[in-house]
Amino acid sequence: MSRSERSRDVHLSKKLTFVLRHKAVELGFDIDSGGFINVDDLLAHPMFSHFTVGDIKRVVTSNDKQRFSLKEHPDSKKLQICANQGHSFQLPDLELVSITDPTQYPTVIHGTYLKNWDSIKLQGLSRMKRTHVHFAQGEPGENGVISGGLSFFLSKNGVILCPGDENGLIHPRYFKQVMQTHPRELLSCT
Structure with missing residues (x-):
């Protein structure tokens, strides 16, 4: 991975951390009780419009602190993402x-x-x-x-x-x- 790709991944990781831990509700994302939001919704937001599903998957799997989780929604089959911990808002179904x-x-x-x-x-x-x-x-x-x-x-x-x-x-x-x-x-x- 080139230096610019690493820099891009760090930038994406920081944005994901900021939104998923602190600003998802404020930015209007539909967040479930476990903290998951649809990746498609995230990528449609101007903050993330220049990233891809592949970028998000790579950042999630390569993050050494395992800050994020991905799952497929059981009904819609849409890919979803959440921060594993560190939220500034209450999540009743955070898997603790x-x-x-x-x-x-x-x-x-x-x-x-x-x-x-x-x-x-x-x-x-x-x-x-x-x-x-x-x-x-x-x-x-x-x-x-x-x-x-x-x-x-x-x-x-x-x-x-x-x-x-x-x-x-x-x-x-x-x-x-x-x-x-x-x-x-x-x-x-x-």
């Missing part, structure tokens, strides 16, 4: 698996910028305008995770999600440790 056994994922990791640490240390992790705080799966074999009554879910693409408490926050008391990656250094949680 409830995590009820903390030993399955004893450590979950949330990545952010160091500039956000002072606020996080005081208030906790916020889902902000999204419906969940996002985590990567931690290293297997670690023990001692406390849920504190918070619900955790696994998305189709393996991202751990938590809606937080009633205010959309995960309090710092639930942080096992905080690590700065560059330079690698343990940060104080207090």
Whole structure:
């Protein structure tokens, strides 16, 4: 794949992320309860009119973070696409698996910028305008995770999600440790 083709795919991926996670309703797309919209409808929109079904299929299959899913609508047989997680609007039928056994994922990791640490240390992790705080799966074999009554879910693409408490926050008391990656250094949680 040439550099210009990669650039085009990155551009399409960013547009898909923006629309499917945040703006599908606002832009007038018919979105089902699981977050799927018809690919034909998407391609008919001016934002996507210079892309093809092949472009979308390639971006979906080659995306290393598996941000999107494609399926055929069971009745109309039309190709549909959705974002696997990261929505800023509620989707009642988003295919999430409830995590009820903390030993399955004893450590979950949330990545952010160091500039956000002072606020996080005081208030906790916020889902902000999204419906969940996002985590990567931690290293297997670690023990001692406390849920504190918070619900955790696994998305189709393996991202751990938590809606937080009633205010959309995960309090710092639930942080096992905080690590700065560059330079690698343990940060104080207090």
